[in-house]
Amino acid sequence: MKSADELRSIRYQAYEAGALDRADGSKQDIFPHTLHPDDCDYLRDRIAELKPARTLEIGCATGLSTLALFEGCQIAKTTPEHTIIDPYLRAGWGSASLVLLERTGLTGHITLDERESVVALAEYVGRTPKPSFDFAFIDGCHWFECALTDLWLTSRLVSPGGVIAIDDLWMPAIQRALEYATGNLGVEIIDTRSRGGKDRIAFLRVASDASKRDWQFFKDFE
Numbered sequence: 274m275k276s277a278d279e280l281r282s283i284r285y286q287a288y289e290a291g292a293l294d295r296a297d298g299s300k301q302d303i304f305p306h307t308l309h310p311d312d313c314d315y316l317r318d319r320i321a322e323l324k325p326a327r328t329l330e331i332g333c334a335t336g337l338s339t340l341a342l343f344e345g346c347q348i349a350k351t352t353p354e355h356t357i358i359d360p361y362l363r364a365g366w367g368s369a370s371l372v373l374l375e376r377t378g379l380t381g382h383i384t385l386d387e388r389e390s391v392v393a394l395a396e397y398v399g400r401t402p403k404p405s406f407d408f409a410f411i412d413g414c415h416w417f418e419c420a421l422t423d424l425w426l427t428s429r430l431v432s433p434g435g436v437i438a439i440d441d442l443w444m445p446a447i448q449r450a451l452e453y454a455t456g457n458l459g460v461e462i463i464d465t466r467s468r469g470g471k472d473r474i475a476f477l478r479v480a481s482d483a484s485k486r487d488w489q490f491f492k493d494f495e
């Protein structure tokens with residue numbers, strides 16, 4: 274696998290170009306959808322501290338957040354088993370991330386699940402044995418119900434003590450979903466990142482098993 278420095282250099286070349294190659298040879302613009310370079314660096318640094326072995330990413334788009342995650346693991350000298358859930362990488366993004374991940378030699382370390390996250394995650398939860406992850410990064414569908422189900426279902430798949438990160442905290446839909454999750458799903462915020470006066474990424478620790486709640490339990494959120 275490429276070193277962390279090589280992965281970083283490929284990532285920064287993409288930012289400078291503002292585009293990636295699609296599978297058909299045309300160009301795929303990366304802005305404004307890709308995770309901002311500074312936020313990617315932050316993600317990478319946190320991953321390097323966490324040293325996760327089994328990782329999950331919901332919403333891959335350009336693949337640059339994926340590169341940052343692998344950079345962090347390379348710094349920590351670990352190679353994760355990484356699962357990406359995204360149904361639109363081919364039709365919506367011209368397979369640009371798939372081309373990038375192939376060129377960077379990461380494809381062999383990645384399981385790609387091309388279903389909507391709600392479908393894929395619910396199926397994982399029902400699987401025997403149930404897959405479990407040390408780290409999950411949520412940056413998929415940004416509607417409230419998607420963010421909420423992504424948080425709920427990943428909190429059932431990330432082992433207690435593991436970490437979930439969610440992007441785009443500045444969006445009211447994400448804020449509401451996060452408020453519900455911290456009040457009701459046994460996750461606690463351990464770090465947040467702001468940039469340009471806006472909250473961006475929250476890191477959450479899966480602290481307890483939410484299935485142990487009393488059946489009447491409900492912490493309101495607004």
Ligand SMILES: C[S@@+](CC[C@H](N)C(=O)[O-])C[C@H]1O[C@@H](n2cnc3c(N)ncnc32)[C@H](O)[C@@H]1O
Pocket residue numbers: 306307308331332333334335336337338339358359360361362365388389390391412413414415419
């Ligand atoms: C903001 S982009 C992710 C950006 C990515 N982290 C990057 O650095 O390029 C959102 C992604 O979520 C994906 N997406 C949209 N709806 C989804 C769903 N229901 N389940 C999983 N992924 C979804 C889109 O295809 C898109 O790739």
